Amino acid sequence: MKEPFVSILMGSDSDFPIMESTVEVLEAFDVRYELRVRSAHRTPEATGEYVRNAVDRGCALFIAAAGMAAHLAGSVAAMTVRPVIGVPIDAGPLRGEDALLSTVQMPGGIPVASVAIGKAGAKNAGYLAVQILSLSHPDLAAALAAERERNAAAILERSDRLQEKLADRTKS
Template identity: 60%
Template sequence: MSETQQPLVGVVMGSDSDWPTMEKAVEVLEQFGVPYEARVVSAHRTPELLVEYSKSAQERGLKVIIAGAGGAAHLPGMVASMTILPVLGVPVKSRALNGMDSLLSIVQMPKGIPVATFAIGDAGAGNAGLSAVSILATNDQALACKLQEFRNDQRDTVLKKVLPPQS
């Protein structure tokens, strides 16, 4: 995070073992110059920290929270239950069920406490980062221009692809 800018996005994960996945969200935020904070907040091992973090997020200036967890994956839902900020849930691959347990834990939220849930693993984390950028871009024209340029670059890359001749 830039030391001179107030974080706009909180990136939290249940364990430091989730970092290799959640780092993909952080890489996107850095690519777009979005200030963020990242930390471990365990729903099960540090419930008091979870409550404090979630309840103070808005007053601390955060606009979006990206929460990733594996296994029981209660973190995104618990964060969402304690803030009105958008919460983007990233299921992290687990050893037992390859992330399906994480996905189902995050996506099955009761009506009234939404968590926007993404794909399992790195792709989901990267897209959560892009969605955070998109949310922020609704009130930041410079960021919206960067996001449009990113999308245009993706389009142009695809349009330049040439397949080998078919026999």
């Protein structure tokens, strides 16, 4: 079997500063990925060719990011039965709200998992991709669990330090 990878598609290269968060998460978990610029409107044939080819080469799931009339995730979902995660980019006069609605309003039978608008959504798309892959890769599930434990410990430690600072303040 081919080693699975995640395909990250962006409607424009200007989306990369946001989607870099997805890349960082995938790299942190040593998950293979490809990153391409494809547009649902400007390069529909190239988008379809890429999606079909990626599936043939072992793509496990797609992350599609676009702003404004964000049809990329829906277009990709129409071409494959692999999971598709849509990332609405915070662009244009509506700051991503239009992209969110374009991403989430899919007809029954053509699902797109949608995450938050912008950088937080891009980061969560990476984590969701790792979670999906972890269903068949126990090492990823263990790595996710370990990271969550480290994050929880760090929050508690910062909370304790804050409480100590506040206690010192009241003593003065």
